[in-house]
Amino acid sequence: MTNVAPTFDARHGAPLLLGLLGLVALVLAIAFLSITVGARPVTLDTVWAALTAYNPDSTDHRIIWELRLPRTVIGLLVGAALGLAGAVLQGATRNPLADPSILGIHAGAALFVVLGVAILGISQLSIYVWLAFAGAGAAMLIVYAVASLGRDGATPIKLALAGAAMTAALQSVISAILLTSPRTLDEVRFWQVGSLAGRNMDIVIQVAPFLAVGIILALASARLLDGLSMGEDVARALGQRIGLSRAIAGLAAVILAGASTAAAGPIAFVGLTMPHVARAITGPNYRWILPYSMLLAPILLLGADILGRILAPPGEVQVGIVTAFLGAPFFIALVRRRKLASL
Amino acid sequence: MHSALKTLLALVLAATPLAVHAEPWTYTDGAGETVTLDAVPQRIIATEDAAAALIPLGIRPVGIIASSQPQDSRALQGLDLTGIEMVGVAYNEVDIEKAAILQPDLVIAEYWPGDREWGGGPAVTGPDGQLRALAPVTGPAQLDSVVGLIEEYEALATSFGADLSTPEIAAAKANFERARDAFSAAAKAKPNMTALAVWPGDDGLWVAAPEGSAELMDLKRWGLGFLKTGLNPDSGYWETISWERSDTYQPDIILIDNRKPTNRASAEAKPTWTAMKAAAAGAIGEWPAYWLRNYTAYAGELDKLTAVVSAADENLTTAQ
DSSP states (O other): OOOOOOOOHHHHHHHHHHHHHHHHHHHHHHHHHHHOOOOOOOHHHHHHHHHHHHOOTOOHHIIIIIIIIIHHHHHHHHHHHHHHHHHHHHHHHOOOOTTTTTTTTHHHHHHHHHHHHHHHOOOOOHHHHHHHHHHHHHHHHHHHHHHHHHHTTTHHHHHHHHHHHHHHHHHHHHHHHHOHHHHHHHHHHHHHHHHTOOOOOHHHHHHHHHHHHHHHHHHHTTHHHHHHHTTTHHHHTTTTHHHHHHHHHHHHHHHHHHHHHHHHHOOOHHHHHHHHHHHHHHHOOOHHHHHHHHHHHHHHHHHHHHHHHHTTTTTTHHHHHHHHHHHHHHHHHHHHHHHOOOO | OOHHHHHHHHHHHHHHHHTTTOOOOOEEEEOOOEEESSSOOEEEEEEEEHHHHHHHGTTOOSSSSSSOOOOGOOOOOOOOOOOEEEESSSSTTHHHHHHHHOOOEEOOOOOTTTTTEEEOHHHHHHTTOGGGTTTOOOOOBOOSOHHHHHHHHHHHHHHHHTTTSSSSHHHHHHHHHHHHHHHHHHTTOOOOOOOOEEEEEEEEEEEEOGGGGGHHHHOOOOOOOOOOOOGGGGGOOOOEEGGGGTTTOOOHHHHEEEETTHHHHHHHTTTTGGSSSHHTTOEEEOOTTTTSHHHHHHHHHHHHHHHHHHSTTTSSSSSO
C-alpha cells in the first residue's frame, strides 16, 4: 500500500487545478468540434447562423439543432457519467478492472430492454430509457445482495465475482432471446452497440436529472473512496462506516451507469480506461481522480463519435465500435507501460 | 436452367394425373437436389413463406414454421390458418415434438442461393436441421422475381395434385394481372420517375439495391425506374447513409420497407427526413419487402403503389 493519508496536498494542488482547467478547455473544444464536424459538411458561418438565427426550413440548421446538438449534449453527459461510474466502482470495489460492465449493470440494462422489446413489443427509444434504468438497478441490487451473503459482507472480490457471474448469466439469457427472435435483434442491434446518434433532446431531458444526482453523489463520495482505498481495516480504524460508504458509492455508480446506458446503450472501455488515465496524472487522491475522470471520459467519447462520423461517408460508424477500437490498444499500452496503480 | 427443368418436370407430373397416385413423387429443388418419395406427399410442413404461397393454391399444410406469431407475420396475413398447427413461432426454432406428431411426409422451405441457406433457419431446415429427421426438406429458390417464385409454387402445388383452374384461383390471378397492368401503365406513363427503396433506421437511412429484392426487380421490369445509387450489388444490397446526409439521393418517390408497421412514423420523426424532396412532397409508398408470395397480397400492394406513382411528380428531381 503506497498510499499516504488522503489529505489535500498543496504542493500538487496548483498544477492539478491548472490541469483540470486545461481539461475543461479541451472538453469545450471537443464539444465545438462535435457541433461543427459531421457526416455532412456544414460551414462555420452556417453553424453560427443556425445557433443564433435558427431557420427551421434549412436542412443545415435542423442538422445542427436536432441532430448534432442533442448528440453533443448526450456525449458530454454520458461520457462524464461513464468516467465517474468507472472511477467510483474501481474505488469502491478496489478492483482496477471494475467498470459498469463488470458489475452486471450493462447486462441488466440490456436484458430489460431486450425483454421489453421481445415480450411487450416496445420500439421507442424513450421507453428503453426506463427499461435500461430499471434493469441496471435490479442487476446491481442482486449483485450486491449475492455478494453480501456470508460472514464478510460485500467484499471487493465477492462483488466482482458476483458481478462477473451475473453478467455471464444475463448475457446468455440475452443471447437466447436475440438468437430466436430476429425482430428483437433488429430492434436492439443498434442500441446494443452503443451510439450517440438518433437520440433527441427528449432523451436528454429524461436522463439529465438522474445524471445530475449521480454526478453530485459521485463527486461527494471522494472522501469515502479515499478512505476505502486504504483498506477496510485502516478505513474502519479511522472511523469510517465501510458498508455505508460502499452503498453510497454503489448507488452513485448505478444511477450514472444506468442512466448513461439508457441514453446511449452499453458503451465499453470509456468507464474502464479513463479513471486509469486520471490516476496516472493525479496520483491516488480521489478528490482529483473523480473530476479528472469526469472530464477525460467525454473527451474520449465525443472524440470517438466525431471520428465515427467522418470515417465512412456517407454512413457513420457507431461510437461503441470506435471506442472499442481506440480503447483496447490504448488500454493494453497503459497496462504495459506501468503497473496499474494498486487500488 | 433449373427453374425451366423444374417447371418441365412439374408439367410432366401434372400431365399424368392418373399415374400420380401410383407413381413415386419427384421434385428437383432450388438447391439442385432431387427429392423422391414413394407417393405424392399428403402431410406437409411449410415455412411461413411457403405456406403463404401454397394455401391460396389449395394446398393446406398440416404445420407451419414461422419466425413470429402468425398475427405478426406479414406473409401469413389474410390467410385462413384454421386447423394448421404452428410448429415454430421464432426464427431458427421448431417445436420438434409437435412437428413429429404431425408425421410430415415433406417439408417445404425456400432456398436462398445468395446465402446458400434454407428459409426457416439452419437449425430447422439446414443440412443438419431438426426437421430433416422427420421428412425431406425441399422447395423453390428465391430468385429475382416474385412472379417467378409464385409460378414455381404453382408447379409444386400441381405436383401435389392441386387444381389451379378453380374460379377463386383464376380470379386472384386475373385481379393480380389487372393490378400489374395498371401499375405498369402508371409507371410507364412517367418515364422520368426514379424510386428509392429504404429502411429508416435509428443509425441512419438504409438504402436498398433493387437487385437484392425480387419484388423490386418485378417493379423495375414493369416500368418503374430506380435511382442509381453508389451501391455495388456484388458487395451487398444495403447502403447506410447518415441522417445528416439523407439528401445524398434525391428520388421522385420513396418506398419504405413495410415489414415493420412503425417504419413510416419513425422516418417522419427524423429531423432530416424531409431533406429528401420526395419526403417533403409526400411521395411515399410502401415496399412489401421480401414477404409477397401470392397474387392476392401482391395485387393489394401493387394497387397502393399505383396510387402513389400516379400521384407523384416524375420531375420532382432531375435524374442524377
